[in-house]
Amino acid sequence: MTMTSATDTAPAATGTVAGSAAVGLPRRSWVEHVMGLPISVHVRGDAATSAGVERAVCTLYESLRQVDERFSPYRPDSEVSAIRRGEPPTSSAELLEIRALCAQARRRTDGAFDAELPGGFDPSGLVKGWAVERATGPLREAAAGSDWLVNAGGDILLHAEPGRSWQVGVEDPGNLSHTLRTFALSHGAIATSGDARRGAHITDPSTGRPAFSGVLSATAIAPTLLWADVYATAAYVRGLASLPWLVRERGVRVLFVRTDGSRVSTLSRPKARS
Amino acid sequence: VRRLTLWFVSTLSALVLLFSYHTSTGGSVDTRTAALAPASPGNTSSTSPSSGSSSGSFTGSSVDTRWGPVQVEITVENSRITDVQAVVYPAGNRRDEEINAYALPLLHDEVIQAQSAEVDTISGATVTSDGYLTSLQSAIDAAHLGG
Numbered sequence: 001m002t003m004t005s006a007t008d009t010a011p012a013a014t015g016t017v018a019g020s021a022a023v024g025l026p027r028r029s030w031v032e033h034v035m036g037l038p039i040s041v042h043v044r045g046d047a048a049t050s051a052g053v054e055r056a057v058c059t060l061y062e063s064l065r066q067v068d069e070r071f072s073p074y075r076p077d078s079e080v081s082a083i084r085r086g087e088p089p090t091s092s093a094e095l096l097e098i099r100a101l102c103a104q105a106r107r108r109t110d111g112a113f114d115a116e117l118p119g120g121f122d123p124s125g126l127v128k129g130w131a132v133e134r135a136t137g138p139l140r141e142a143a144a145g146s147d148w149l150v151n152a153g154g155d156i157l158l159h160a161e162p163g164r165s166w167q168v169g170v171e172d173p174g175n176l177s178h179t180l181r182t183f184a185l186s187h188g189a190i191a192t193s194g195d196a197r198r199g200a201h202i203t204d205p206s207t208g209r210p211a212f213s214g215v216l217s218a219t220a221i222a223p224t225l226l227w228a229d230v231y232a233t234a235a236y237v238r239g240l241a242s243l244p245w246l247v248r249e250r251g252v253r254v255l256f257v258r259t260d261g262s263r264v265s266t267l268s269r270p271k272a273r274s
Numbered sequence: 275v276r277r278l279t280l281w282f283v284s285t286l287s288a289l290v291l292l293f294s295y296h297t298s299t300g301g302s303v304d305t306r307t308a309a310l311a312p313a314s315p316g317n318t319s320s321t322s323p324s325s326g327s328s329s330g331s332f333t334g335s336s337v338d339t340r341w342g343p344v345q346v347e348i349t350v351e352n353s354r355i356t357d358v359q360a361v362v363y364p365a366g367n368r369r370d371e372e373i374n375a376y377a378l379p380l381l382h383d384e385v386i387q388a389q390s391a392e393v394d395t396i397s398g399a400t401v402t403s404d405g406y407l408t409s410l411q412s413a414i415d416a417a418h419l420g421g
Binding site: 040042149151154155156158166167168169170171173179190191192194217219 | 394395396397398
């Protein structure tokens with residue numbers, strides 16, 4: 001596989017680990033570009049240098065490449081492109097699953113997430129999280145007993161053993177070399193949606209035009225990357241108007257950064273009621 | 275950090291109004307918020323309550339809405355709200371099983387100080403390969419690339 005190294009020295013990125021539990025553990029990371037995105041894998045613990053983990057990481061990248069070939073709307077020979085051209089859809093189990101999940105996502109976000117865009121069927125906003133979840137299966141097994149995370153273009157699926165966590169910084173959309181908040185996560189996923197890096201690329205399905213809802217970015221924490229990604233996108237499209245359906249989702253937490261720089265977040269973890 | 279507890283008597287729509295209110299004023303919100311919800315010492319946090327300050331975190335009581343109980347915590351710095359958190363407890367009984375299947379397990383997340391230098395990875399607006407070398411993530415990856 002092709003490894004990418006980088007020598008950037010952004011201020012908040014020392015890579016050290018908070019708390020003593022994870023200090024001194026062996027760790028290793030991989031980076032490869034798939035679907036036009038940098039996909040990095042980090043493993044921390046005894047499994048970091050194992051041959052099994054190495055194989056699982058190779059499998060992960062291969063799995064993502066296959067998903068890209070089959071479901072990218074930018075590849076003319078993909079199953080999604082066939083649908084966009086009006087051809088009868090393939091009956092592959094994966095495509096049926098993706099379409100069912102897209103329908104479910106539309107319901108659960110009150111239409112803020114919708115793969116049926118004016119320009120045609122585009123499930124990209126859901127397929128990435130779905131693909132990463134699937135591709136990570138072998139890594140989960142090979143890295144059992146160790147910590148791992150997969151960062152797919154800023155959207156992260158992770159696991160840490162009891163007593164340990166990954167420190168996940170959320171990018172400040174007003175200053176991309178800074179983080180505005182750090183979450184210590186031991187399980188689940190976190191995804192951020194915004195136009196800070198790519199310009200207006202997120203479409204409001206209700207208008208077909210670039211979304212603008214008064215927020216610079218929306219970050220969602222959820223048990224799975226698929227739903228973290230969907231909720232982050234939908235929350236960005238609708239802004240604070242998405243709160244009524246966001247707050248129904250147990251285990252989902254969303255952080256908004258508004259255009260004036262202020263932050264609004266929902267908390268999913270109940271505190272003790274008194 | 276000074277804390278005291280505000281008891282909001284509001285619905286979720288009022289909650290949204292609070293956010294909107296902040297948009298339109300941009301500052302000096304705390305006194306009116308206090309007028310909306312008279313302060314009283316709370317027992318929802320371990321920090322000692324205080325009153326009369328213009329900085330600190332303020333936690334409201336749980337309020338029932340059609341979506342379930344809602345609780346709000348705001349952070350005020352120099353009379354300006356810098357953070358608002360809606361602490362929500364879904365009702366739980368009528369939730370469909372589909373949602374529950376995705377909702378579990380709950381995440382063990384903790385908020386740490388912003389601008390922490392101790393970061394393993396970065397969640398941000400989708401980083402394309404072209405922008406990769408300039409992203410914060412690249413530095414973190416560089417620190418741990420092995421083999």
